[in-house]
Amino acid sequence: MNATPSDQRTTGTFAYDDLLPRVPLPTLAASCERFLEWSAPLLTPAERAATAAAVTAFQGSDGPGPVLHAALERYEATEGVRSWLDDFWDSRYLGRRDRIALNANYIFLFADNAAARAAEQPQVERAAGLIAAAVDYKLRLDDERIEPVRQRGQVLSMAQNTYLFSTTRIPGAVQDTVRTPYSEAWPGPSPARHIVVFHRGNIIRLDVVGPDGQPYTLDDLTAGLTAALKAAPTRAPADAAVGQLTTKARAAWAQSRERLSALDPANAAALDTIETALFCLCLEEATPADNLAACDQLLHGDAGNRWFDKAVSLIVFPDGRAGINVEHCGLDGTTILSFVDDLLSTSPQEHSASSGAQPQGLPAVEPVEFVLDADLRADIAEAGASFTDFAAATASTVLSFDDIGQQQAKALRTSPDAFVQLAYQLAHVRAKGHVGATYESIATRQWRRGRTEAMRVVTPQIHQFVAAMQDPAADPATKRAAFRAAADAHVRRAKDCQAGRAPEQHLWELQFIARRQGAELGVREPIALYDSPGWVKTRDDFLSTSSAPSVNVEFFGFGSTSSQCIGVAYVLLPDRFNLYLSTPRAVAGGLYAFAEQLALALRELQDLLADEPPAQ
Structure with missing residues (x-):
């Protein structure tokens, strides 16, 4: 008998995940029929006819569609595959070769917090509160004490929550990868105890959990953040703010990262510190004039003060307003909304108490420094200038x-x-x-x-x-x-x-299969369907x-x-x-x-x- 969420264990954040029903795999005929129906309103009669002919050829007995769909069916039946879309998401997000900064990452501007604005140190106190809340969430997630989200009584998948902490996208020449806990390479929750703080283009490691596993108190975190600000008294030069490299197109950033790692062992260690950090905290220099300026700053602001590959970057302005920038490959908006609701629906003091925070004095604060040569400095400066131009070419x-x-x-x-x-x-x-x-x-x-x-x-x-x-x-x-x-x-x-x-994701995954396995399957590109007016104009x-x-x-x-x-x-x-x-x-x-x-x-x-x- 198939297990259902109602007849199995009912505790733990991930208790239901493997009991949820699998995403249905549509038949090839159904997706082709819906594709024609969904694309038709955008096409002229001639374009509809051309698209229909391409679909007929695609799904015909001697067309590529049945071969590709059969390969997808075999993949879905493979042991360990949870969904026929498992590879699709990697191809869709990790396979893109353009910039992810502005093009793929997304942001939330948090609802205004009057208490934060009225604080003695609005930026530092708001940031300390957000850190305390995030650490509390992380520890509850580690223990699987986060309640599964329900929608109209239906339990939802919590799998994306494993990407919230210590997750970083790593650029690749052909396709990116993800460095993340809860993976074969890094089983279980992240043991990291630190975050990285960005200020004026400088990067500072800040411990937020003590050596014995107890979180730091709000007062300790405030002291740590104050020390971090003092560790960055001046702005990093334009050719030394390494975070700007994360704005590059992916293959170009992969080359830069390889050069950076190879130049000096200190650079590999610095990258490791950033990539394993629980999350980024970006402390901004300027207070946005209005909501538009705040959103723009969150989405594509100071590139030297970001690491766009990091799954979660909390961003706090001098007046205490705050938001989040999210790397999209493993985290959709609904997961981040649940996370943000948890952070903001309870006071920092309650989060700190919930986490078991104990006074431990000043947390460890340590600058994260890279060794750079002339070529890398020129690369960093060019990346920053290019992204500034790219952001300026966007209206909002x-x-x-x-x-x-x-x-x-x-x-x-x-x-x-x-x-x-x-x-x-x-x-x-x-x-x-x-x-x-x-x-x-x-x-x-x-x-x-x-x-x-x-x-x-x-x-x-x-x-x-x-x-x-x-x-x-x-x-x-x-x-x-x-x-x-x-x-x-x-x-x-x-x-x-x-x-x-x-229809779209099904047909798109068939296109990805043709690219990945076409030679062994006897399928050669181009395939007329993916050049048809319906496919091009609909997307x-x-x-x-x-x-x-x-x-x-x-x-x-x-x-x-x-x-x-x-x-x-x-x-x-x-x-x-x-x-x-x-x-x-x-x-x-x-x-x-x-x-x-x-x-x-x-x-x-x-x-x-x-x-x-x-x-x-």
Whole structure:
């Protein structure tokens, strides 16, 4: 009999993980059919015909599809494989060769903390509180005392929590790797007792757990951070702030890291200190002027004061405001939200007491220093200058609505997510003149090792809704009917994604298999499907969207994903709605027009639905 979460052990953070149902592997026919259906609204008749022909050839008896799918079925049946997506995530995240700074890492700006701002030393005291909370969480995680997250009664996978501490992405020439505990190379929780503090481009090792395993108290941590600041009295020169190397494209950073390690044994030791640290703490020099500046600083701020490969970097500004920068390869937003909620929902004093912190005096504070030659100095300086230019080539803005939220949408009898997604579509058409490919991340942690699914938002009903809203002759009843039909279609598609009935990741993994094993399988690239208009246009985002619902998060942010894309990171709470928008600066006009039209579209839809006659 198959074990279910209800009939097995019910204690421990990871107690349910191997009991959760496996992510369903769709049939090849089902994914091909859905791919044609999902891509069709973005294509001309000629493009639909060309895409259909490519799909027919792909899944035919003599096409590459059946061979690749059979290989995937064999992989899924292999002992130790938890999901047919196990290799997919490595290929998708670790295989990317561009920068991860700004392009892949994401950020949360924590909800404002008035107590932190009023503290005598806002930055140091807030940082000490965050350290104490994170160490408490880490020790509870080690003992598996973190309760598994549940959603509507359903236990969710906690596997990603193993990547929260002492995890670092390591650049590779062809594909990156991850140095992490809970792995074959490093079994069990991390025994590390230190973090690394970045200040003015300097790196300082700070012990946060004493030699006997007892955490330091808040007073001890405050003293340690004060000592760390004194250890960095001046800013590191532009050619010595080694963290800037983590902004490079991955293969180039791999070469730099190899040169760095080979130059002197001290460098290998310094890298080991950074890579095994529980997390990074970045103490900033400048207080952002507003929320936009804070989000920008969190996402792509002082590159010399970051190690973008580190899974978790807590960032604290001089006024006590704080946030987090997350390396995405092992950690999705839902896991980080649970972590942040735990950190911020309880006072630092309670976290410190929970962890068993004991007064131990000043923690060990030690500068982390690299030996650099002229070539490496030039490399570091160039990396920093290049990233400064890259960040400057990104435009962003924030929007805040304090009278729109989940409660408002539900009062209008609609799904909150459908409400805002339809507003995005209407705003995009009015700003740019057309419907564009739109991605939405859908969480799937109810499955074993589940992460996210790629939802493609544009449906035929979206086109009909936008047309009705743009038609001056359409009456309110017609517009409302079009809205309801599009919202219902959106909810159905989201449920399909949650249930594992989505085509993109399946077909994408088949493409990865062709690249990894094509020669031995007798499959040669290029494969027409992956050059078809449907595949190219569906994945060439005009809007890339994702949400982060938490009262402890004020803004969520990430970069855009293509040359014309607007990244739409949104925090939709019961009583408010905040967004961070980003796009390449070359097309910034489209972003600002979208932001303006979005504010109008949200009001217009509110009024439209509020005037709906009561149901008979």
